[in-house]
Amino acid sequence: MTESAQARLVVENACLRYGALDVLAGLNLTVGSTEIVSIVGPSGCGKTTLLRCVGGLNQLNGGTIHIDGQRVEKPLPSVSMVFQHFGLFPWKSLWSNIAYGLKLRHRPKDEIASRVAEAIELVGLKGFEQSYPHQLSGGMQQRAGLARALVMEPKLLLMDEPFSAIDAQTREQLQFEMLRIWDRRPTAMMFVTHAIDEAVLMGDRVVVLAGRPAHVRAVREVNLPRPRDRSVVSSPEFIKLREQVWHDLFDQPGGTQARVQ
């Protein structure tokens, strides 16, 4: 566990209901200031809901969320989010989509220009500045979604299955690019995913949630060395962790039988 003095995000006893449905009930979680926490869990267990609460898009019914000591009641400027379905504005060019957050904050024009150019370079979209989203492939759109979040230089980056709507090859490419970007500027990250491989590859810790209501079923430390590259995937340590997380997810509590769906 990360020392709480260093924790960027502290979720304490989070409770949230949709009508009669308890989605979060007393969930606790911390994320260190440069830690990547992968979150896996069965579909519908409340991962997106948790992320939205941390982002200030949903309000808790009970408990608290603090980011750098500040209570989250609405979206905080130090937090950015990458959406599963990219969430680009189809009426804005790629450049304007990426500049969106900075423009909202009335940053000076030349600062916007240089920061956006840097972000576009970082995600490898140079030359497509004037394209509209419908002219880009899914992978390129998510690169733009990533650039739009990174250009804000967030202290906490929320990623909700960011690569799940992208083809397998591009996904692999983006995973390693994401790791490379993180190596250059480490930041706190909550990384929700359905893919166990991806969770282990990206995370310093893998938090396994179970529903409903969502609670932490298991936490796995990932002590794979950074920077991580493709060789990590075939290491015995990686394979062992992947198996452990798999069992955390699919074994019935108390039983030894694996439930395969």
Place this chain on the structure above:
Amino acid sequence: MPDTTRSFGARVARFRTVNAWWIQIACYGASMALLVAVWEALGNSFGVLFVPFSTTVVRLWELLHSGPLLPALLVSGKLYLVTLTINIVVGVGLGLALARVSLIAAAFERYIFILYATPTIALVPFISVLFGFEFGPRVLVAVLISIFPILLGTMEGARSIPRQHLDVAAIFGSTERQLWRDVIVPYVTPYAMSGIKQSIALSMAGTLVAEFFLNPDGVAAVLLQGTTIVDSGWVLAVTLFIAIIAVLLVGIGELIERYLVKWRKASVG
């Protein structure tokens, strides 16, 4: 065995196919030639009750050159422009308000559908009793006939803004004003524009109906004059004139739409 998947795919592809501009223009020209030919043939067999196209064109030229048509056009044009402007301003404004402020919707939405379902002609006697026969009541009648596509289109657009767009705005710290500028207005524009395009044509009908039924004036009066003296050449010439103006105005509307929603061009095929 027929490959149903492929034929369905082909049908979808055909639905999305955009033919070259010259093919489209050729089709347009061919349909117009056919229409003129049929008109000419009908006219030649009906005689004075339905004059041929060629006679109609000559009559139109006379009416324009030395007849009452141009001065009438000024009168109707003013009514038309005021009507269309009100349709756009009130239609878009009220549509947004109805969609984004639930209390306004709760108070007024039913009445809008009642008004939409009521033939405006049925209201004309009451409107003339209440407001008279002048410019104001005419505008009212014309607006009641032609505002609904804009109003309902805008409302539909503003109600269907995907949550994801609103989430993105919220996460990046958008203020309410910025939300309108960056998300609501651009998202609703294609919906409003499609309503405006319909209303451009419908406002002409509204203008003529208002002129017909409230103390005839303008182009409608000229049309009526032709009917009274049973001059089919006159009536057809005015009708042709109205049709030409309608085509031109809708064309302008389409150009504006294409400019405003160019980001959607490819996705709507």
